[in-house]
Amino acid sequence: MIIPVYNEEACLASVLNDVKNSNLNTDVLVVNDGSTDNTSEIAKQAGVKVLDIPFNMGYGLAIQTGFRFATEYGYDFVITMDGDGQHDPSFAKNLIEAMHREEADVVIGSRFLERTYKMGIARRIGVWLFSKIARFYTGMKFTDPTSGFQLLKRRVFLYLSKGDNYPLDYPDVNIIMALYKMRFKVIEAPVRMFEKSKGKSMHSGLGPLIYIVRMFLAIIMVFLRKEE
Amino acid sequence: MALSVRIFIFMLGIVLFIMIFELVRKKKFREELSIVWLIIGVALIFSSFADRVIDPLAHKLGFGYPPALVFVIISFLLVLALLYFSIVVSDLKGKNKELSQKIALMEYKLSKLYQEKE
Numbered sequence: 320m321i322i323p324v325y326n327e328e329a330c331l332a333s334v335l336n337d338v339k340n341s342n343l344n345t346d347v348l349v350v351n352d353g354s355t356d357n358t359s360e361i362a363k364q365a366g367v368k369v370l371d372i373p374f375n376m377g378y379g380l381a382i383q384t385g386f387r388f389a390t391e392y393g394y395d396f397v398i399t400m401d402g403d404g405q406h407d408p409s410f411a412k413n414l415i416e417a418m419h420r421e422e423a424d425v426v427i428g429s430r431f432l433e434r435t436y437k438m439g440i441a442r443r444i445g446v447w448l449f450s451k452i453a454r455f456y457t458g459m460k461f462t463d464p465t466s467g468f469q470l471l472k473r474r475v476f477l478y479l480s481k482g483d484n485y486p487l488d489y490p491d492v493n494i495i496m497a498l499y500k501m502r503f504k505v506i507e508a509p510v511r512m513f514e515k516s517k518g519k520s521m522h523s524g525l526g527p528l529i530y531i532v533r534m535f536l537a538i539i540m541v542f543l544r545k546e547e
Numbered sequence: 548m549a550l551s552v553r554i555f556i557f558m559l560g561i562v563l564f565i566m567i568f569e570l571v572r573k574k575k576f577r578e579e580l581s582i583v584w585l586i587i588g589v590a591l592i593f594s595s596f597a598d599r600v601i602d603p604l605a606h607k608l609g610f611g612y613p614p615a616l617v618f619v620i621i622s623f624l625l626v627l628a629l630l631y632f633s634i635v636v637s638d639l640k641g642k643n644k645e646l647s648q649k650i651a652l653m654e655y656k657l658s659k660l661y662q663e664k665e
Binding site: 350368369370371372373374376380383384387388391483514 | 608641643644647648650651654655657
């Protein structure tokens with residue numbers, strides 16, 4: 320299980336405790352994305368594996384570093400989960416079940432399949448728009464493409480761990496579309512998410528307009544780039 | 548172009564050129580990156596002599612005031628220079644990414660090795 324964190328000293332201990340109590344029987348890797356607080360120490364005290372990225376480079380890079388770790392140490396599956404306490408690790412079982420049932424390569428935990436979740440109107444429009452585009456391209460409905468709660472098979476994270484196959488900042492429908500293009504089977508499964516209690520989440524700060532323009536560019540690039 | 552305008556553009560070009568030349572000499576500016584700016588400086592210097600080309604061309608293109616054409620050309624060169632530096636930054640960011648990931652993974656290995664030793 321990969322947990323990317325940036326200055327999460329307030330939440331991390333309880334998150335790691337939840338993971339421990341969820342009986343998942345998995346190794347836990349905390350990828351510390353250049354935190355300036357005690358995040359790394361807290362993770363090390365909890366006895367999990369810790370990777371320290373020397374400076375803050377972004378959510379996507381932290382995840383990809385985790386993928387590289389998993390590739391190098393021969394893991395067959397990877398679960399990614401946010402370190403700010405918004406994901407409930409006990410729902411990882413849903414993802415695993417869904418993967419077995421549907422023989423999928425990637426399972427994305429969706430908060431919208433289970434119950435509604437509050438977010439800004441501009442962001443909501445963006446999410447709606449890009450899920451339509453993804454639906455048009457893949458023929459499948461993705462209700463929560465930005466979800467950081469995912470389960471991936473080795474051949475998928477092996478692909479994503481290479482070069483620029485994974486973005487520096489936030490993966491979105493563009494990655495789902497790129498995976499579809501690579502003929503991986505991507506599905507969604509319901510999970511419960513908590514609203515972020517404290518601190519700034521990794522999913523905030525980016526202006527919605529810039530987000531929409533950037534995503535359009537990313538999606539166009541998925542269409543234009545040749546398959547490797 | 549009026550002589551005063553030509554002298555002014557010429558002086559600007561010279562100042563820019565000398566400034567960049569000095570920065571490179573003092574090793575505060577990498578040679579390969581300075582080339583773009585040196586080209587702009589040289590372009591400024593030459594444009595002050597190039598009224599035989601600039602004046603007729605400006606009239607043909609409909610510029611009422613020939614030096615305006617000089618500044619349009621210089622502006623375009625500046626945009627190219629900025630684009631060049633954006634590409635350099637982009638490339639550096641990619642390398643930075645690789646480095647930071649390698650450091651994180653190697654640090655982990657190193658700490659494991661130390662632990663095993665102890």
